[in-house]
Amino acid sequence: MSGATTQATGIAAWRDAIRRDRKATIGAVMLTVFLFIGIFGPWLVGDPDTLVGIPLQPPSGEHWLGTTGQGQDVLSQLVVGTRVSLAIGFAVGLAVVLLGALIGVTAGYFGGRVDGLLSLFFNVFLVIPGMPLAIVIAAYLPSGPLTLGLVLVVTGWAWNARVLRAQTLAQRQRVFVAAAVVAGESSFRIVTREILPTMTSLLVAQVVGSTVYAIGAQVGLEFLGLGDVSAVTWGTNLYWAQNDSALLTGAWWTFAPTGLCVALVGFGLTMLNSGFDEITNPRLQLERAWRKHLLQRGKEPTRSTPVVMDND
Amino acid sequence: MRYLIRRLGFYLLAAWAALTLNFFLPRLMPGDPATALFARFRGRLGPEAMQALRETFGLTEASLVSQYLTYLGSVFRGDLGISIAYFPSPVADVIGTGLVWTIFLAGTALVVSFTIGTLLGIVAAWWRRGWVDNVLPSSLVFLGAFPYFWLAMVALYILGFSLGWFPLGHAYGDDLTPGFTAVFLADVVRHAALPVGTVVLATLGGWLLSMRNTMIAVLGSDYVNLARAKGLQPSRVVLRYAARNALLPSVTGFGMALGFVLGGSLLTEIVFSYPGEGYLLVQAVRNQDFPLMQGIFLVITLAVLGANWLVDLVYLWLDPRTRDSVS
Numbered sequence: 001m002s003g004a005t006t007q008a009t010g011i012a013a014w015r016d017a018i019r020r021d022r023k024a025t026i027g028a029v030m031l032t033v034f035l036f037i038g039i040f041g042p043w044l045v046g047d048p049d050t051l052v053g054i055p056l057q058p059p060s061g062e063h064w065l066g067t068t069g070q071g072q073d074v075l076s077q078l079v080v081g082t083r084v085s086l087a088i089g090f091a092v093g094l095a096v097v098l099l100g101a102l103i104g105v106t107a108g109y110f111g112g113r114v115d116g117l118l119s120l121f122f123n124v125f126l127v128i129p130g131m132p133l134a135i136v137i138a139a140y141l142p143s144g145p146l147t148l149g150l151v152l153v154v155t156g157w158a159w160n161a162r163v164l165r166a167q168t169l170a171q172r173q174r175v176f177v178a179a180a181v182v183a184g185e186s187s188f189r190i191v192t193r194e195i196l197p198t199m200t201s202l203l204v205a206q207v208v209g210s211t212v213y214a215i216g217a218q219v220g221l222e223f224l225g226l227g228d229v230s231a232v233t234w235g236t237n238l239y240w241a242q243n244d245s246a247l248l249t250g251a252w253w254t255f256a257p258t259g260l261c262v263a264l265v266g267f268g269l270t271m272l273n274s275g276f277d278e279i280t281n282p283r284l285q286l287e288r289a290w291r292k293h294l295l296q297r298g299k300e301p302t303r304s305t306p307v308v309m310d311n312d
Numbered sequence: 313m314r315y316l317i318r319r320l321g322f323y324l325l326a327a328w329a330a331l332t333l334n335f336f337l338p339r340l341m342p343g344d345p346a347t348a349l350f351a352r353f354r355g356r357l358g359p360e361a362m363q364a365l366r367e368t369f370g371l372t373e374a375s376l377v378s379q380y381l382t383y384l385g386s387v388f389r390g391d392l393g394i395s396i397a398y399f400p401s402p403v404a405d406v407i408g409t410g411l412v413w414t415i416f417l418a419g420t421a422l423v424v425s426f427t428i429g430t431l432l433g434i435v436a437a438w439w440r441r442g443w444v445d446n447v448l449p450s451s452l453v454f455l456g457a458f459p460y461f462w463l464a465m466v467a468l469y470i471l472g473f474s475l476g477w478f479p480l481g482h483a484y485g486d487d488l489t490p491g492f493t494a495v496f497l498a499d500v501v502r503h504a505a506l507p508v509g510t511v512v513l514a515t516l517g518g519w520l521l522s523m524r525n526t527m528i529a530v531l532g533s534d535y536v537n538l539a540r541a542k543g544l545q546p547s548r549v550v551l552r553y554a555a556r557n558a559l560l561p562s563v564t565g566f567g568m569a570l571g572f573v574l575g576g577s578l579l580t581e582i583v584f585s586y587p588g589e590g591y592l593l594v595q596a597v598r599n600q601d602f603p604l605m606q607g608i609f610l611v612i613t614l615a616v617l618g619a620n621w622l623v624d625l626v627y628l629w630l631d632p633r634t635r636d637s638v639s
Contacts, residue, residue, distance in 0.1 A: 124326045126568065129616050131575025132593070132609040133333070139597055139605055140337055212457070219459050220579050224597055238462065242583070247469050248480070259462030266457030 014204075017276075024275020030268030034261070038083040045076035048232045056244075056251045066253040068237075069244025077237050078257050085234040086265070088145055088218055092152045093211030097203060099153060100160025101196075107161070108168025109191055119165065125158035134217065138226040148227055152214050160206050167202060171195045201276060208273045212266045219262055234258050315634055319624045323617040330613040334606050335383050392610070393603035397595045403607040406592060411611065413483050414588035417504060418577040421511035422569065429516045430562055433523025434555050437531060438546075449524065452517030460576035463510040464583040471506060478506045481585035507584050511577050515569070522565055526558040560631055567623040571616045 018024040055071040065074035107118035134155045141147040222235020241255040392403035436445040472478045484499045539553045578590030596604040
C-alpha cells in the first residue's frame with residue numbers, strides 16, 4: 001500500500017520539477033509531440049510503401065513533403081519511421097542502462113578483485129571505437145531490429161557502467177549502508193533497496209542520454225545499409241535518399257525532414273536532461289537561489305560565490 | 313613512468329581484446345562459420361584464393377586453439393587476408409590507401425573542434441551570462457543533436473550543390489597529381505573544408521560545455537580568488553590559474569571522443585565520397601567483404617589506442633599530481 005503511494009508522489013514530484021524548469025518543459029513538450037506522432041501517426045497517414053506518384057516530386061498540396069526516388073510519400077515514411085526509430089531508441093536506452101547498472105553496481109559494491117576485473121572489462125570496451133565494432137557485428141548477423149538493438153547495447157553500455165560504479169563506490173562508504181550490512185541484510189537487498197534508490201535521478205538521466213545515443217547510432221548504422229533496408233525507419237529513409245542520389249538531383253525534401261526529426265528528438269531529450277540536472281544538482285540549485293535573492297534586492301548577480309555576498 | 317607503462321599495458325590488453333573479438337566474430341554467424349562465410353565468395357574467388365583466405369582466418373579443420381594461434385600469427389605478419397571488393401589486393405594494401413585521409417580528416421576535425429570549443433568555453437565562463445554564454449551553448453547543443461552525416465548532406469547540398477562554393481566530393485581534384493605542391497595542398501584544404509567543418513560544428517558544443525562547466529567551478533575556488541586579490545592581470549588569472557586546471561577533464565574527454573568522432577567522420581566520408589576508411593567500409597559492407605571490414609575495424613582500433621596513449625602523455629605533462637603519485 002505504502003509502496004503505491006510513494007510511487008505516485010515520486011512521479012508527481014518529477015512532474016512538478018519538470019514544470020518548474022523551463023528547459024525541462026521545452027524538452028518534455030518536444031518529446032511528447034514525437035511520442036504522439038510515433039504512437040498515433042501511422043494510423044493517420046497511408047501505407048508508406050505504396051507508390052503514390054512520380055518519383056522525386058517537390059513538396060506540394062497533395063504530398064506535403066514530396067515523394068521519394070521510388071515515388072513514395074515522404075511524409076508517411078517519416079511518420080511511420082518515427083514509431084520504429086523511437087521504439088528501438090527507447091528500448092536500447094533502457095537496456096544499455098540496465099546492463100551498465102548490473103556491471104557497474106556489482107563492481108562498485110563488491111570492490112576488490114571483482115571490481116578490478118569488471119573495471120578492466122568496461123574500460124576496454126570504452127576505448128575500443130564503437131561505430132566500427134558495431135558495423136562489423138551488424139554485418140555478420142542477419143539484419144533486423146533485434147540485431148540492431150543487440151549491437152547498440154554491446155557497444156554502448158560501458159560508459160554507464162563506469163559512471164554507476166563510481167557512484168556506487170561513493171554510496172558504499174556511507175553510514176546507512178554500513179548499518180544495513182551490520183543489520184545482516186543480504187547484498188541483493190542492500191543494492192536494490194538502499195543504494196539504487198539514491199541514484200534514481202542519475203539512472204533516469206542515463207536512460208535519457210543513452211536513448212539519444214541509441215537513436216543517433218541506429219540512424220548511422222541504417223544509413224550504411226546495415227539495418228533491414230526494406231523496413232521504414234528514419235535511418236533507412238536516409239539510406240534510400242543517399243542511394244537515390246537525392247543530393248545530386250537536388251531533392252532536399254527526401255533527407256532534410258528526417259534529419260531534422262532526429263535532431264529535434266535528440267535536442268528535446270538533451271534539454272530534458274539538463275533540466276533534470278538543474279533540478280537535482282544542489283550546486284546549480286544554490287546558485288539559482290542566490291541569483292533570485294540578489295535580483296529581488298535589485299542587485300545585478302555576478303559570479304555567485306560567497307565573496308559576492310560578503311561585499312553585499 | 314610507472315603510470316605510462318601501466319597505461320601501455322592496458323592498451324596492449326585492449327588491443328588483444330579487439331584481436332580476439334575479431335577472431336570470434338565470424339564464428340558468431342548462425343550455422344557453420346566457414347561454410348557460411350565462403351558460400352558468399354563462391355564463384356568470385358578461385359580455389360587458391362579461397363584456401364589462402366581460409367588459412368588467414370584460421371578457418372580450417374584444426375582445433376579452435378590452433379586456429380586462434382594461426383590467426384594471431386598472420387595478423388602479426390601484417391596479413392589481414394585478401395579483399396573481396398578489391399580482389400585480388402591484400403586487405404592491408406587497401407586499408408593503406410585510405411588511412412592517411414581518415415587520420416587527416418578526423419584528426420583535423422578533432423583538434424580544431426577541441427581548440428575552438430575550449431576557448432569558447434573559457435570565454436563563456438569568464439563572461440558569465442554574457443552573449444556567448446547565453447546563445448552559444450544551447451544553439452551548439454542543438455547542432456550537436458544532428459547526425460554528423462546529415463549535417464554533411466545539408467552542407468553539401470547548400471554550399472556545394474546549390475551555391476557551388478565547394479567541390480562535391482573526393483579529397484582532391486581529378487586533374488591534379490598528389491605531391492607537396494602549393495596547388496595540390498590548397499586543393500586538399502578546399503576539399504576537406506566541408507567534411508571537417510561539419511564534424512567540427514557537430515562536436516563543438518560538447519567541448520564548450522565541458523570547459524565552461526569546469527571553469528565555473530574552478531573560478532569559484534580559493535586559489536583563483538587569491539590570484540585575483542593579488543591583483544594579477546585578468547588574462548593571467550584566466551589562462552594560467554583557472555584554464556590550465558579546468559582543462560584536465562576535457563583532456564580526459566579527448567581520449568574518449570577520439571573513437572566517437574572517428575566513427576562519425578567515417579559516415580561523413582561516405583557523404584563526400586572521401587577516399588578514407590569510411591568509404592572503404594561502405595564498399596566492404598555492400599560487397600560483403602568481411603576481411604576488409606574486419607581489417608578496418610582492427611586498424612582503426614589500434615589507431616585509437618595509440619592516440620589514447622599520446623593523450624595520456626599530455627595528461628602527465630599537464631597534471632603534476634600524476635607524476636608525484638608514481639615517483
